[in-house]
Amino acid sequence: MDVTLHLAQDPDADALLGRSPLAALTGMLLDQQIPMEWAFKGPATIAERLGADDLDAHEIAAYDPDAFAALLSEKPAVHRYPGSMAGRIQQLCQYLVEHYDGDAEAVWRGVDDGKELLKRLQDLPGFGKQKAQIFLALLGKQLGVRPAGWREAAGAYGEDEAFRSVADITGPESLVKVRAHKQELKAAAKAAKAAKKPGA
Numbered sequence: 001m002d003v004t005l006h007l008a009q010d011p012d013a014d015a016l017l018g019r020s021p022l023a024a025l026t027g028m029l030l031d032q033q034i035p036m037e038w039a040f041k042g043p044a045t046i047a048e049r050l051g052a053d054d055l056d057a058h059e060i061a062a063y064d065p066d067a068f069a070a071l072l073s074e075k076p077a078v079h080r081y082p083g084s085m086a087g088r089i090q091q092l093c094q095y096l097v098e099h100y101d102g103d104a105e106a107v108w109r110g111v112d113d114g115k116e117l118l119k120r121l122q123d124l125p126g127f128g129k130q131k132a133q134i135f136l137a138l139l140g141k142q143l144g145v146r147p148a149g150w151r152e153a154a155g156a157y158g159e160d161e162a163f164r165s166v167a168d169i170t171g172p173e174s175l176v177k178v179r180a181h182k183q184e185l186k187a188a189a190k191a192a193k194a195a196k197k198p199g200a
Contacts, residue, residue, distance in 0.1 A: 003143055006171050009037045013044035021104035022055045022096070023047070024143075026089055028135045028166075029126045034080050036166055036175075042078040046089075049074065057102035061093040091125040108145050114153030117145075133157050137167035 005018045007027065016023045023043035031039035047055050049071050060068070068090060072082035079085040093102070100106040107124070111117045114136070121132035137157035139145035151158035157165050163177040 005040075005142060006175075007036065007040035007166055007169055008044070009172070009175070010041050010044070013041040016044045016047065016054065020054050021107075022057055022093075024138070025092065025104050025107075025124070025135070026055060028131060028138070029088060029092055030079055030085060031131075031166065036169075039079070040166070045076075045078050046072065057093040057096040057104060060090060061097045061102070063090065065090060088126045095123075095125050108139060108147075112147045114147050114149035114151070117147055117150065118153040134165040134167055137162075137165060141167050142170070 003018045005014045005024075007017055008014050017027055017040060018024075020043070026043045026046070027040035030042045043055055047053065050059070052059075065087065069083045069086040072078040072086040072089075096102055096104055096107075107120050108117055111120065117139075118129075118132055118136055121127055121135055122129055124132070127135070133154045134157050136150060137154040140150045140154065140158060154167075156162060157167055162168055163174060163181050165178065169175050169178055
């Protein structure tokens with residue numbers, strides 16, 4: 001795995017995401033309740049604070065939880081909720097060590113069925129169905145991991161030029177389109193909620 005991604009909008013952070021399966025999974029895990037670029041810059045920040053060029057699942061899994069939480073909480077914090085996200089990243093790494101000997105790429109390497117890959121991703125701690133489908137779409141669209149039926153397994157996120165998620169971001173232009181789509185969804189959800197209120 002060595003491709004150019006544009007998710008952090010930062011050359012060094014994006015280079016790490018493109019060459020490190022664990023960094024890509026960690027960025028996806030962090031991608032909630034904060035701007036996407038902040039989330040996907042997180043893996044590079046963590047690696048830098050660990051004094052490493054890459055993330056190591058064994059090292060993170062075995063790290064003292066309080067010390068790891070403190071590492072993510074240093075300014076600038078890796079996430080809006082650095083303590084709880086530190087725990088989630090360690091859970092992810094512990095799962096990878098237990099089930100894949102710490103090799104994140106083994107989650108998808110050699111898998112020839114889209115449904116099976118989606119199941120494997122959903123089994124990861126912190127990955128619900130939507131997050132798993134988005135990551136599956138990212139694997140297929142940008143990382144060349146395309147088992148049979150991957151688009152169908154990824155649902156709407158697998159559609160060509162859907163501009164629904166990080167899977168479709170290849171530069172500033174597509175980032176704007178994805179942002180616009182997310183804002184439309186938020187506005188629609190807000191309108192639906194307002195319509196449900198009594199007397200609306």
